[in-house]
Amino acid sequence: MIRLEPDPLPGRAKVAAVYSGVLALAFALAGAVFAAYGVGPLEAYGTLLEGTLYDRQGLAEVLRRTIPLLLIGSGLTLAFRVSFFNIGAEGQLLLGAAAGGAVALFLPSSALSLPLMFVAGAVAGGLWTLPAAWLRARVDVNEILTTLMLNWVAGHLVIYLVNGPWRGENVQGFTYTDEFPDLARLPHLGDTLVHWPTLVLGVALAVALQVLLTRTPLGYELRVVGASSRAARYAGMPIPRVVLLTGLLSGGAAGLAGVGEVAGIHYRLLDPSQLSLGYGFTAIIVAWLARGHPALVLLTAPLMGLLLAGGDLLKISLNMPFRVIDVFSGLMLLCLISGESLARYRVRWR
Amino acid sequence: MMEEILQALARALSFGTPLLLASLGALVNERAGVVNLGVEGMMAVGALAAFGVASETEALGTAVCLAMVVGALAALLHGFVTLTLRANTYVSGLALAMLGLGVSGLLGKKYEGAILFEPAPELPFTVAAGVLAVVLWGLLYATRPGLVLRSVGENPAAADVLGVNVVAVRYLAGAFGGAMAGLAGAFLSLAYRPAWTDGMTAGLGWIAVALVIFVGWSPLRAVLGSLFFGLLYYLQFRLQDQSQVPTEVFAAMPYLLVIGVLALAGLRRMQGAAPAALGRPYHRGER
Numbered sequence: 001m002i003r004l005e006p007d008p009l010p011g012r013a014k015v016a017a018v019y020s021g022v023l024a025l026a027f028a029l030a031g032a033v034f035a036a037y038g039v040g041p042l043e044a045y046g047t048l049l050e051g052t053l054y055d056r057q058g059l060a061e062v063l064r065r066t067i068p069l070l071l072i073g074s075g076l077t078l079a080f081r082v083s084f085f086n087i088g089a090e091g092q093l094l095l096g097a098a099a100g101g102a103v104a105l106f107l108p109s110s111a112l113s114l115p116l117m118f119v120a121g122a123v124a125g126g127l128w129t130l131p132a133a134w135l136r137a138r139v140d141v142n143e144i145l146t147t148l149m150l151n152w153v154a155g156h157l158v159i160y161l162v163n164g165p166w167r168g169e170n171v172q173g174f175t176y177t178d179e180f181p182d183l184a185r186l187p188h189l190g191d192t193l194v195h196w197p198t199l200v201l202g203v204a205l206a207v208a209l210q211v212l213l214t215r216t217p218l219g220y221e222l223r224v225v226g227a228s229s230r231a232a233r234y235a236g237m238p239i240p241r242v243v244l245l246t247g248l249l250s251g252g253a254a255g256l257a258g259v260g261e262v263a264g265i266h267y268r269l270l271d272p273s274q275l276s277l278g279y280g281f282t283a284i285i286v287a288w289l290a291r292g293h294p295a296l297v298l299l300t301a302p303l304m305g306l307l308l309a310g311g312d313l314l315k316i317s318l319n320m321p322f323r324v325i326d327v328f329s330g331l332m333l334l335c336l337i338s339g340e341s342l343a344r345y346r347v348r349w350r
Numbered sequence: 351m352m353e354e355i356l357q358a359l360a361r362a363l364s365f366g367t368p369l370l371l372a373s374l375g376a377l378v379n380e381r382a383g384v385v386n387l388g389v390e391g392m393m394a395v396g397a398l399a400a401f402g403v404a405s406e407t408e409a410l411g412t413a414v415c416l417a418m419v420v421g422a423l424a425a426l427l428h429g430f431v432t433l434t435l436r437a438n439t440y441v442s443g444l445a446l447a448m449l450g451l452g453v454s455g456l457l458g459k460k461y462e463g464a465i466l467f468e469p470a471p472e473l474p475f476t477v478a479a480g481v482l483a484v485v486l487w488g489l490l491y492a493t494r495p496g497l498v499l500r501s502v503g504e505n506p507a508a509a510d511v512l513g514v515n516v517v518a519v520r521y522l523a524g525a526f527g528g529a530m531a532g533l534a535g536a537f538l539s540l541a542y543r544p545a546w547t548d549g550m551t552a553g554l555g556w557i558a559v560a561l562v563i564f565v566g567w568s569p570l571r572a573v574l575g576s577l578f579f580g581l582l583y584y585l586q587f588r589l590q591d592q593s594q595v596p597t598e599v600f601a602a603m604p605y606l607l608v609i610g611v612l613a614l615a616g617l618r619r620m621q622g623a624a625p626a627a628l629g630r631p632y633h634r635g636e637r
Contacts (some may be wrong), residue, residue, distance in 0.1 A: 002434060036457050085440055120419065131609065139616035144387060144440055145560050147611060149605040152553060159599035221570075323455030323548065330391070330449025334427075337437035337445070344435075 003348045005213035011340025019289075022339030026331040028331025033327050047317050048310035050300035058309065068093065068279040069203030073286030073301050074209050074294040075253025081226040081292045084247050085112070088132060088147025089254040091154030092125035092278030094272055097262045098158055099124030101269035104184035104262075105166065105177055113184045118201070125255020128154065128246040132246030137240035143247070151280070154158030154288070155272040162269055163238065166314050177205035186264040186297045198256075202301075205253060209294035222246060223312050226292070254280060277308055278325060285332050358584055364542060366474050366580030368393070368534040370479040372485060372558035373565070373572050375530025379425075380562055381490065382523035383503035386428055387443025389531045391450020392421040395533025398454040401461060401546045404539075414536045420425025421532020422525040424450060429524045432516050434570045435508040436631050446557075451549065464609040469544030475537045486569040499523060503625030506632035516632050531555065557608055564611045566623040582607060 010018075031041025052058040072089045079086045088090075088108045100117035107116070132150060135141035151206075168178035186195040225232040231316040232239055257279060262269055269275075288305050290296035307328055314320040374388050379386050386392075396417035403413035412472035424446060431442045490496040499519060501509040508517045534554070539546055557579060586600040 022598050033453060035454060037459070085444070087444065104418075131613075135613055135616055139613070141612045141616040142440075142563075144444060145556060146609050148556055149553075149560075149608045152605040153602045156598040156602040160596050162595060163598075240509055285446075297352075321459050321548065323452045326448045326452025327456055329449075330445045330452055332451065333445035334431060335443065337441050338435045341435045341437045 003219065005346045005348055007076070007344060007346045015343045018065075018339045018343040019124065022335040022342070023332065025326070026335040028243045029331050030327055033331075034320075034324075037320065039314075039320060044314060044318060044320070047313055048307075051313040051317070052306050052309050053221075057192070060189070060194055061309040062302065062305045063199070064193045064305075065279075065308040066197075066302045067198050067202055067260055067264075067275070068276075069286050069301040069304050069308075070199070070297060071257040071260070071285050072250075072254045072279060072283035073290065073297040073304075074202070075289045075295045076207040076252035076283055076287035077292060077297055078209055078213065079250035080287050081244050082222055082243050082246050084133070084243050085144045085316070086129065086132070086146050086247060086250045087249070088129065088150045088280070089257075089283055089314050090276060090278065091147070091151035092128045092251040093258035093261070093276055093280055093289065094154040095128040095157050095257030096121030097275055098161060098261035098269060099255065100167070101180070101262055104180040105269075109181040109183040110139055111183065113181070114186065114263065116195075117184060117263055120254055121250040121255040121259035123255070124257065126252035127245050128255075129244055129251030133244045133251075136247070137244040145162065156268065158272050162271060166269060169269070177194040177268045180307060184263060185267055186260070186265075191264075193265055195260060198260030201256065201260070203298065203300070206294050206297045209249075213294060218242070218245070235296035252282075267310075277311075279308075279320070281329060282308060282325065285329050285336075287335050288333060295296070327339065330331070358581065358588075361584040362577055362580035363428045363476050364580070365583040366477050366576035366578075367472065367476045368537050368542065368554055369558050369561060369579055370483065370572060371475070371537065372531045372555060373561040373576060374479070374482055374569060375483075375527035376559055376562045376563075377532075377567055377569060377572060378499070378523050378530075380628055381567060381625055381626050382428075382499055382520045383506060383630065383632070384432065384520050384524055385439050385443060385629045386425060386446070386524060387440060387556075388424065388428055388446025388526055388560060389527075389559050390449040390551055390553065391442075391454075392424045392528050392531035393535040393538070393551045393555040393558075394450045394549075395424060395456040395540035396421040396459045396532030397550060397606045398535075398546065399460075399532070400463075400536035401466065404466055404470075405461065405464060405546075408468060409420075409459040410468075410540060412466055413540060414470075414533065417532040417536035418529040419532070420608070421528040421535065423528070425524045425528025425531075426521065429521045431564075431633035432599055432631070433520055436633070437468065439629055439631070451551075455548040456588035458546055460546060462548060466540065466544035470536070470537075470540040472541045475533075475541060479574065483569045486521040490569065500625070505548060505625055507625050507634075510632075510634060520632075531558075534558070557604060560608045562626075563615050567625065568613075570621075579604065579607075583620065 034041050034044045052062050098122040103120045104119045106113045132143045132146035136143040162175045166177045186197050221237050221242050282304050286300045289300035311325045315322050384429050399420040400413040400417035428446050431437045432439045451555050502516050502519045561575050565575040590597050590600050
């Protein structure tokens with residue numbers, strides 16, 4: 001029998017060791033799934049690393065995938081801290097992209113276009129979270145279900161927009177909008193697809209949220225609510241308001257990521273399946289790895305960015321479906337939460 | 351007119367069957383106090399397992415059994431992570447949903463777009479789901495095992511004192527829930543749409559989880575609830591052809607409705623009907 005004894009304050013070394021161990025386990029299990037699919041795990045991981053880390057173009061791809069993960073991940077880190085499991089970042093990203101697209105397409109373009117797009121995207125992403133956040137904060141409706149449902153609704157909304165009223169005039173059979181004007185496009189780093197202003201925004205957001213968490217009254221409330229809602233209630237803290245605000249904040253961050261994708265990569269609003277590679281879901285792992293510290297997202301986002309870029313390579317060179325990302329995400333999440341328990345307990349065999 | 355109503359009911363029943371199967375499983379699971387959000391993933395692996403066996407061997411019975419076994423195994427993994435390792439129930443379920451969709455998409459790639467030439471009939475699944483609802487209702491409220499199951503979900507400490515092995519009951523209830531999700535998946539890939547496409551569960555698993563809350567954890571009301579959602583799916587297809595409203599509105603309808611019913615359930619405090627220890631881990635000697 002396995003018996004667990006509490007170890008409430010595990011040392012840093014223990015936590016790091018346990019985390020590395022469970023991550024290795026996740027990759028080993030994913031390798032087993034690859035083997036079942038008929039691709040040697042070593043071949044798969046070799047392809048994945050070689051194509052991403054060994055040349056400049058590969059690194060640029062990793063960086064490009066890291067950008068939305070930075071933004072969404074740092075928002076989710078805060079949300080997870082107060083146990084608001086926002087699974088709807090995918091939909092909030094789409095709403096941000098749509099709102100940014102609306103500014104680019106329908107407002108006169110000027111030097112203010114890009115800032116305005118980001119503002120609109122953040123507001124739209126935040127508002128898209130409102131029903132779920134409000135229901136959770138006020139009447140305790142499970143936010144995983146509601147935010148997930150809103151993903152599908154957002155997807156259909158964008159499909160409707162690019163098929164119907166917003167469909168471009170010169171796109172022939174395709175379903176997307178016209179291209180954005182030049183002033184609504186983000187500059188790139190050299191000849192890569194790295195839209196650096198969004199990257200800077202992502203880094204700034206991660207740092208800003210870390211400061212918010214550790215240096216402001218709201219951050220203090222957030223930490224107390226996260227650590228013990230009973231203590232927060234006893235101290236008279238407005239728990240619903242803290243949860244609501246954190247939820248809106250995470251949605252707004254995802255909205256920013258959506259604007260980055262349309263203004264930096266596609267220059268138009270297009271079908272949801274082409275707009276996002278499941279950034280909203282991958283960012284869950286980014287946030288979980290960061291263990292409640294938004295600044296740590298600066299390390300964890302590139303890791304998942306590498307996996308996303310690697311997933312593309314596996315698809316192209318080994319003909320594996322992009323679903324491998326879901327295999328990675330699911331296994332990593334399962335192993336991480338198990339590891340978290342293991343770190344907080346001493347395992348005794350008897 | 352009469353014919354049309356009958357046809358609508360028949361379609362609603364077949365749309366509602368996977369929902370009813372999966373939600374009955376989730377209901378038993380939650381009656382024991384454990385939430386498993388991974389229904390969508392267990393349904394997906396069940397659907398693939400069933401389709402794989404059926405297209406290789408044409409043994410439909412074996413296909414259904416394997417789907418249930420695979421679903422139950424996935425649920426046991428959830429049990430191990432949440433009951434033995436005591437990790438977060440909600441996140442574990444979410445991870446299981448991702449993993450199930452990922453594994454079924456990956457391993458199912460060789461069947462992508464394949465069709466089953468001798469599909470299973472729908473009726474046995476529908477009848478089984480209906481009978482199961484009644485049987486479960488009887489079991490839950492009129493037998494000792496039902497009482498034990500409910501006590502574990504309502505007050506695990508008291509059940510423990512009376513000699514009930516709380517963790518074992520929760521594992522068993524979870525395995526049942528997984529098997530039912532697998533069965534629902536088998537219905538999808540063998541009978542309802544006898545083919546395999548990645549992501550064919552299309553959110554039905556999540557709707558099943560929401561349905562359990564909507565019907566207030568009652569097996570009999572689950573029949574009505576899944577019939578209601580079945581009717582909605584039917585209307586979605588019917589109205590799509592006839593009206594000026596964009597098709598996307600109908601496509602988004604079930605998801606919006608789930609949010610609506612969850613909101614309603616929350617606002618009316620229907621969650622009072624929830625098992626008192628739902629989602630709370632139980633450790634002897636800890637509060």
